[in-house]
Amino acid sequence: MLQVLYIRENKSAVIDGLKKKHFKGAEEHIEQILATDAKRRETQKELDGVLAETNQKAKDIGNLMKAGNKNEAESLKAVTAELKIKSKTLSDLLTKYEEDLSAVLIKLPNIPHVSVPEGRTHDDNQEVFKHGEIPQLSSAALPHWELIKKYDIIDFETGVKISGAGFPVYKGKGARLQRALINFFLDEAVKAGYLEVQPPILVNPASGYGTGQLPDKDGQMYRADADDLYLIPTAEVPITNIYRDTILNENQLPVKNAGYTPCFRREAGSWGADVRGLNRLHQFDKVEIVQIALPENSYKVLDEMVGHVKALLKKLELPFRIIRLCGGDMSFASALTYDFEVYSAAQKKWLEVSSVSNFESFQANRLKLRYKGKDKTHILHTLNGSALALPRVVAAILENNQTDKGITLPKALVPYTGFDSI
RNA sequence: AGAGAGAUGGCAGAGCGGUCGAAUGCGGCGGUCUUGAAAACCGUUGACCCUUCGCGGGGUCCGGGGGUUCGAAUCCCUCUCUCUCUACCA
Structure with a gap:
């Protein structure tokens, strides 16, 4: 399996390599991979932010409980409930992008070494x-x-x-x-x-x-x-x-x-x-x-x-x-x-x-x-x-x-x- | 195949629902000491993702998946696998 990072950095070489191997639809597959990868990273970033916030809130609630500040803790719980819905949505989305990505990647053949001759049969x-x-x-x-x-x-x-x-x-x-x-x-x-x-x-x-x-x-x-x-x-x-x-x-x-x-x-x-x-x-x-x-x-x-x-x-x-x-x-x-x-x-x-x-x-x-x-x-x-x-x-x-x-x-x-x- | 037990870092092995990525030991790495080595002592030691030129920051992972909870390695469900005994067998 090719590494996404490698594809990102060597796009045209990868496409040429796939063509040398007579892989059909090389450009389309690579474009799809790069687009999905971009969405994946964006979603990851967003999700990480939400999770960081949720983690912080959970700690805060713990501290408030210890301090006996029940009311404030309860109102924070309401906030975390919202965050949870958000993170659930985002992580589902992330999973989907990751699955889409590996579904395409797994079907991609290796790209040939430069010394490999052109040819079909x-x-x-x-x-x-x-x-x-x-x-x-x-x-x-x-x-x-x-x-x-x-x-x-x-x-x-x-x-x-x-x-x-x-x-x-x-x-x-x-x-x-x-x-x-x-x-x-x-x-x-x-x-x-x-x-x-x-x-x-x-x-x-x-x-x-x-x-x-x-x-x-x-x-x-x-x-x-x-x-x-x-x-x-x-x-x-x-x-x-x-x-x-x-x-x-x-x-x-x-x-x-x-x-x-x-x-x-x-x-x-x-x-x-x-x-x-x-x-x-x-x-x-x-x-x-x-x-x-x-x-x-x-x-x-x-x-x-x-x-x-x-x-x-x-x-x-x-x-x-x-x-x-x-x-x-x-x-x-x-x-x-x-x-x-x-x-x-x-x-x-x-x-x-x-x-x-x-x-x-x-x-x-x-x-x-x-x-x-x-x-x-x-x-x-x-x-x-x-x-x-x-x-x-x-x-x-x-x-x-x-x-x-x-x-x-x-x-x-x-x-x-x-x-x-x- | 039947019954039971268990799955935690390279290995071994702890872990009251809240600063646990996780004690401790071994191993590994670096150092002190030594002519050198060993021993001893000191320090260090997981992977992956996102982000940053870099320093760093954030996230995920305690067999897999799902659930309860503000919060789970720790509770519940489920799947898989492993081990022990019995049966069988080369």
Whole structure:
């Protein structure tokens, strides 16, 4: 959520930013916010005056009573009765303005960083880095959804029976590969200085609002209605919400947390050619890294996180590229996002396996996540990234490393799997 | 799920309906002492909103909401949550 003070002081930059994100009606929304805010402040001022007067009168009455001056006390009571009506009216009005204000603010996306390219869709994104050779496979090469059947390591049909489409059952070496990847990713994160955490995977609505999934993406999350909880679409939600309503000391920063969780996405309205096999699932595994940083350091931290993900993909020997998302393709809460895509050689497709973002103060403002500076408290910056999401990594490993004799695993994984080929 | 207890500042824990934003202890910060540290001692230490160039001033907040009252952390109603015991269970 943007801060009103910031909007007030940077009106045109905010409007430009919203337009870059292709947010409809940017001017109207900002004008409405500023008008409501002005009324809010005016009302607050007036109300404070009335309350100050009421407080004073109450004290006076107390003193008069003590002094035994009943008559004068009674006549003052009549005055306070009037003041009370007035303050009731004003505070109702104030509440209304505050509600109006946050109703608009909560729907406003974050504004993009200056380096974010203009554009509307995936096609307008910028490639900023590329690494690795595209494997040349034989004409007999199979896409991963054939390979998993051939080697009997992932079973979609049985998943359909148990849950539905998009809930695969991993078996044998397939299951062990999952476990190996999770351990590998967590170990790498811990080596990089992240504190490993294991958060809840069902979260309350307040947590959803904190990180910005609500109200924007209500329909994308699975809901446990009976208890008013959501299944997390990413560990970002519970991990970042650890720090909701928190004031950190400057010496605790940066906070670096990493956690593995299953992730659940309804993917409502998604269909088409790119949903086959492991390309898009309702349930998948992911290791997430989260950092909380001082505002002046957050872009340095973003680079560090990008570096971490880069190193992971190099160790997995996968060809990949890094994409800077354009304004129209970025998420609601993000100020700058880098997507990592690995090349899946049999599908001949780039698959997104990580998304690393700086949310600046957008989430922290909703979360009331601050730090104590020398003079007063300030809003922090939050960042997160996948490191990494498993299914597409698995797809690329399977496809890229297939041979006549089986699938060769990257060396870095062998200590984790206990086998070097499938 | 049944019964009971409770929700106060970073934590622990007081608080006759009226100078209570709130005692006290711990922790934190600053200082004295010390070669340094510890101990001891002294001081300091909540958040948010409005207003002011600044000093400062005003307001709100003792789980949430509502009520009684001139005045509520303190009384009443209600919701939520937590804890304990029992039941159940990995």
